[in-house]
Amino acid sequence: MLPAASTVAGAMLHEAVAGPLLANLGITLARVVAAFTVAMVFGTALGIAMGVWRRLDLALDSWVTVLLNLPALVVIVLMYVWFGLNEWAAIAAVALNKLPSTAVTLREGARALDRGLEEMAESFRMGRWARLRHVVLPQLAPYLFAAARSGLAIIWKIVLVVELLGRSNGVGFQIESYFQLFDVTGILAYTLAFILVVQAIEWVLLQPLERRANRWRR
Template identity: 30%
Template sequence: MSRQAGRAQRVVEALAASGHYLWRGWGSLASLCLFLAAWEETAQAFGPLILPTPMAAFATLGGLLDDGGAWPEIAVTARRALAGFALSLGVGSLLGLAAGVSMTASMMARPIITVLAGMPPIAWLILALLWFGAGDGTPVFTVFIACFPIVFVGAMQGTRTLDGQLREVAQMFGLSPWLKLTDVYLPHVVSYLFPAWIAALGMSWKIVVMAELLSTEDGIGAALAVSRSHLDTAASMAWIVALVGTLLAIEYLLLEPLKRRVESWREFASSSN
């Protein structure tokens, strides 16, 4: 009976989690519909030269996708943005974890991170143009240096806020270093890292388009520059929709499943306590 009760409880918990996830999905869909409705009303008020309707933007994007000209530009922008984001995620997480372990390292890193976070991305872009020229190095470096402080601070705060009692309990039960890392330290730190990663992901897309607009001849940023010079507002909005759609796909197909795994671990830990 106890085994059957445990199975029934797990089924109920799984159904509740699925219902919660679907409810969140419906909420996101409702907010998207409200945004599209506001976009439609604004476009009707100001006219297509100022702001095309959502249907006009989607139709233009559909034409670009059918012609095959949009896919290479989207792929180039995604590659540059993800390359800079991955570099900032790896380097920022490792250095942030190391700084969080030592109070001295945290104090020494604070003014440097303040300078990096406060410096405008356009200034880094100008320097990158001088250092790397008009190529992939400029947008990738600009994305990396703009996202690095966000990831670094998230990793450092996650390490600094680790409950000392958890360490004592892990030490008392004689957990191996690997179990301490995977079952005690890592889930707590990742709960701080995920918001930083998502913020850095959004920042990477904005920065890479700005860098491409000023430094490259391909990518969504360069396509936006061409549509602006032609006063083609519909094409500009189509490229913006492609950019936002790619960003949402990466967030909800890549980061969101990982986030749910971490949250499920935290719920399991809290229920077991």
């Protein structure tokens, strides 16, 4: 039922050297990056806009809630039905699953923006870009990191489902192949490889960025 850890690690190394693991990992990672970028950029913009403009918030709030609660599977199937089994539909399906939670997180951030600092920036006639960069974004940093962390965790899981349902490559596709063969070792080898990649992103990218953003806190 459950192969030894050494067996899984061995299978992973073998797949990496002699099999298609690295290629599949690369393809899946590219989809994760694309969907993550789309979801973060649009979710952040939408969230800030909703946090700042009450009217927009009222108009879109129910839609965000609907999207937030729509099962990932439904979004994926609908995107494939409407736009075909292609890369765009796959990435859009993943991004749409993450976008509303990013928007909700960033909306809270935008609501908590410091009015006093905003007024200071206005009083000193800081430009729009300078305000965004030096006044607004640093305040939103904790919310951005929270959204990025949970986003990464959710997105790579959904990318696997998207691949399983409608793509002919990637980690999700491989896992499905192993599923047909009931090859638990193969399934775990791919899972382990991807967990290592996500962990590496956390260590190499997110944590150093967060330390940099937080260095002013004593």
